[in-house]
Amino acid sequence: MKLQDYLDVSKLTKKNAQLELDELARQIENANSAYHAGDDPILTDAEFDAKKRRVKAIETKFPDLRGLFSPDFQVGAPAASGFGKIPHAVRMMSLGNAFEDRDVSDFVRSICKYLGLAGADDLSFTAEPKIDGLSLSLRYEHGTLIHAATRGDGSVGENVTANALTISDIPREIENAPEVLEVRGEVYMSHADFAALNIRQEKHGAKLFANPRNAAAGSLRQLDPDITRARPLHFFAYSWGQLSSPIAETQFDAIKRLERFGFATNPLTRQCGTVAELIAHYRSIEGQRASLGYDIDGVVYKVDRLDLQERLGFRSTTPRWAIAHKFPAELAWTRLEGIDIQVGRTGALSPVARLQPVTVGGVVVSNATLHNEDYIRGFDSKGTSIRGGKDIRVGDWVQIYRAGDVIPKVADVDLGRRSQNTVEYDFPTKCPVCGSPALRADGDAVRRCTGGLICDAQAVEKLRHFVSRAAFDIEGMGAKQVEQFHADGWIKEPSDIFTLEDRFGRGMQQLKNREGWGEKSAKALFEAISKKRRVELGKLVFALGIRNVGEVASRDLALHFKVWDRLVEIVDLALLAAIAYRKADDAATRERIAAVQGSRRARISEVRKSALAEADVPKASQAAWDELVELDGLGPVLALSLCDALSNCEERAAIDRLIAHLTILSPEDPVADSRVSGKTVVFTGTLVRLKRAEAKKQAESLGAKVAGTVSKKTDILIAGEDAGSKAAKAAELGVKIMNEDSWLELIERG
DNA sequence: CAGCCTCGAGTTCC
């Protein structure tokens, strides 16, 4: 039969299509396994390819059958990004790190503290090797794999289903599974397979991979699943995301359960009852490291009981109930050839070491961060020594390691090999880009360029921040593109992005004549820009790049103020109070310095208080300032940054020009209704049944705002034992006061 | 006010 006829699906009924898809899936799967097992191929490449194309043809005709097994899953996915995006139903977190035994006992101690346990006797843990690969989340519904997603930024991953299906450790169907089961684990490549792959790559004149991790990552992120199939990848399951029903009561049993579902799990997973046992297992794994046949970079410890894991919950990016105990970093000596200065978005001058290239932990390193001038000098501003007080000089032999196996840093300097004619590094006091003075604020570790937006470096960095993933995230407009557009004078400030198409009228013409741009990509870019004219308030605030106002603070501001105009109104109003606060704070700082010199006791808060009282700030302004400062997580420093940014004429004008192009969306309240949603609560005194942090987390998950101090805006004060001044103030203000038990009762009923 | 815990800002290499 001709291929063309084989791909003709016009006469196919939906019912037959379903049956045929299943059959094709089976055949392709079998061919796949045979391929993996090294058996004789069941299908020729052409046959294999034809079957895949028929699947695609059928799925195009019956889109609702699409998905389960499409060898090219992202039919119709945007071509620019390559892979479709998949939001994770449950965020994929990273892990906190321990480097020394001490950190492990600290970890256990903090868990006990959080749970209110006197000792670790009742706790037990699992310990397993930390595989050095890339994490993958597999979603099964009714026992069938429906997609596989990379970690991405933790919230949204990339759809690599087609590639995951070529990995023999990943079953397509599992039995007796909950309706929804997301299995998480690590994709990796063995040492042997890595070596063989590089030999093949070399033979074909292709690029060699630096290490198995990169090889595995490169292989999984192939647009053509056939290439992935030819790369021998493996998968260890160690965790899970969304579950329609629990699969076990402990971490260890859950791993066993994953095994029964047909997943490979790491054979060195153990249960440990004490810190000593954890460390012993760590040493044992460390001893076997070289003979495992795959890369690991540490050992992961997790609280075994899942109910406790749930109680412990998560910090912003890491779970409280797990930690990665890392192996010591690899070290390498090389020569420091020079020191360059980079200028960041906030004007920070950051020194970067230019090194004679050296291999550290499987990667060739030629740059390393030097942090700031104190780090180079070997002493911080308080006179505490860094690296034993050894300064770093151009020409020195320096020892390099990759902090957390990622960021290259200087660990040590070999003074014995320092040549006579080296000189101490002279940190610039002028911005190397714009020549403005670079000043170091009192007590600040960084020196900053004072040029503001005059400084090209700052302008570019601000633009890069504006288009970054957590901000406007414009597809086709990454760091490289804004840099280029800025260099051409096409984009000077964020608002220029939205006039790019108009301003150049024939912008399309101009753009598509430029190298790397065609008509299609230019059109796609303008479309992508247009799409972002509707923007969520929090993203907008973050994108502005106001100092000290990051992703979290922006989101909190958005949740509180809901609309842009309201936020601006309050910040504008707060300006007078902000000025008064700064003056009072400066006075307090001067007082402190004088007090330290005169060995008197400093009473900073009182100096500040009295200075503020004298300032006589208008009531409305003070109220606005208080509203900002009393927001949970915000304080005077952030509030000052906000006021500064919005009261600066040029900056404000640029912002106004920008928002003229935008439709600003109010944030959706992330929490469903509960009895306490929207209420502001304050905890005080000693809580008996819950620890403070736990109570706070729980209240927030129910939509309540947790504040630190009682004010008129407080709805409920939860008073534990020995509640003091806060309870008195609440009574004075007529705020509702509850004890811990009635609070718990209230939220449990809700 | 000291000691956490988080967040923000800066960084490298693929």
Next chain:
DNA sequence: CTCGAGGCTG
């Protein structure tokens, strides 16, 4: 990923 520093807790 790490450092420094802001903000909160006790």
